[in-house]
Amino acid sequence: MMPDRVRVRAMMPPGHVRTPAYLRGKTGIIERPLGRFGNPEELAYGRRDDTRELYRVRFTMAEVWGDAAERPTDTIDAEIFAHWLVPAKD
Amino acid sequence: MPHDHPGHSHDGLSPSGHPYRPDNDQPLTYWQTMEIALRELLIERGETTAEEIARQIDAMDARSPANGAAVVARAWTDPAFKQRLLDDAGAASREMGFDIGPMRLIAVENTQQIHNVIVCTLCSCYPRNLLGLPPDWYKSRAYRSRTVKEPRKVLKEFGLDLPDEVTVRVHDSTADMRYIVLPRRPDGAEHLDEDGLARLVTRDSMIGTGLPRRPE
Structure with a gap:
């Protein structure tokens, strides 16, 4: 069960990764669960049976861009696979 | 091949003052060649037909x-x-x-x-x-x-x-x-x-x- 507040893992593995680099290491809230989808990191090599939970995660501009944020409370939503998310410590 | 037509030229600017777009005469890229090879194989083996591909492109454009x-x-x-x-x-x-x-x-x-x-x-x-x-x-x-x-x-x-x-x-x-x-x-x-x-x-x-x- 994914907690409401999550942090995107800050790893930089090679391969067909669909987690945008600008969101790695950032904390957001789960906007909604989306169900299970093929893991793109495996699909890229023709392996279709690895499915993972996918979530829409909402980040504030302040969290993503810090002081450079245009307006701190505007948001970015992105789809992130469960294996990229860890519970966020407050 | 340089050639002349009466009334217009392929060089310089069009009558509206824009440069002519060059013909795409460069060789195919690796992936263009790959796409053609794959398509021809699929047709050859009866997986699809040229008509089916054209219909699908038409549907996408529509x-x-x-x-x-x-x-x-x-x-x-x-x-x-x-x-x-x-x-x-x-x-x-x-x-x-x-x-x-x-x-x-x-x-x-x-x-x-x-x-x-x-x-x-x-x-x-x-x-x-x-x-x-x-x-x-x-x-x-x-x-x-x-x-x-x-x-x-x-x-x-x-x-x-x-x-x-x-x-x-x-x-x-x-x-x-x-x-x-x-x-x-x-x-x-x-x-x-x-x-x-x-x-x-x-x-x-x-x-x-x-x-x-x-x-x-």
Whole structure:
């Protein structure tokens, strides 16, 4: 069960990764669960049976861009696979 | 091969003062060759036919923002449909007869307090089945990188100056979802029927870089 507040893992593995680099290491809230989808990191090599939970995660501009944020409370939503998310410590 | 025609030249500028576009005479790239080889093999082995491929290209080209506009106009006139659209945009679009394929669609609603805008920072994910082919700028590095960083500046360049009290929500299509913005119904459109309303709905208003036209 994914907690409401999550942090995107800050790893930089090679391969067909669909987690945008600008969101790695950032904390957001789960906007909604989306169900299970093929893991793109495996699909890229023709392996279709690895499915993972996918979530829409909402980040504030302040969290993503810090002081450079245009307006701190505007948001970015992105789809992130469960294996990229860890519970966020407050 | 240089040659002359009476009356016009292939060099220099066109009569309207623009440079002529050069013919694409360069050799095929690796991936172009690969695509042709794969296509010919599939046809040779009877998996598909040239006619079937041409039909599919035709079907892709036939999709246009008019499909999305019809969905938006239905949502503006039918509250129960709007709720179904927000719950499951794919199912609601299929209900109107639009073949949206296996893709998963999420509709995000603009309100007085919230303005949504769609981008795909990683590539060019776009709700093609409802909006047709994406505009070139949607695939540009400038749009993809700037929209997540300074959406208000980007929207201002599109002519959309949002008041400070409106929250901007950027949606980055990073995986299996596709997005369509459900814009706000413009004021003064009470006299229009569903078809009339659909004509107010622009492509950009469903990407979030514009607003619907105002009724005349």
